[in-house]
Amino acid sequence: MSTLRICAKCHTWNENQDHCTNCGHLLNPDLIRKIELEKKEELEAGRELDKVDLLLHKIKNSRYILVRAVFYFFYSIWFIFTAIVSFFIAIIAAGPG
């Protein structure tokens, strides 16, 4: 099975190529996606977690089920709270003035 791909850069047709034969531009969509994913992961790994994130991560992955339960309890309260607040904001915004 042969695949024909057109280069996005120079519009040359390439048969069974991952890279453009004319300009070397990457053509394989799977490879493009993979490279983008790797870039993203690299970026996230390089980003330092702040203290709050670190603490939340610790609590979330705690070996004590009670700690995790408390975490999810407050997390759901926070989630409901923000949902209600955003609902009221939407109502206020929808009203005249």
Ligand SMILES: [Zn+2]
């Ligand atoms: Zn090309």
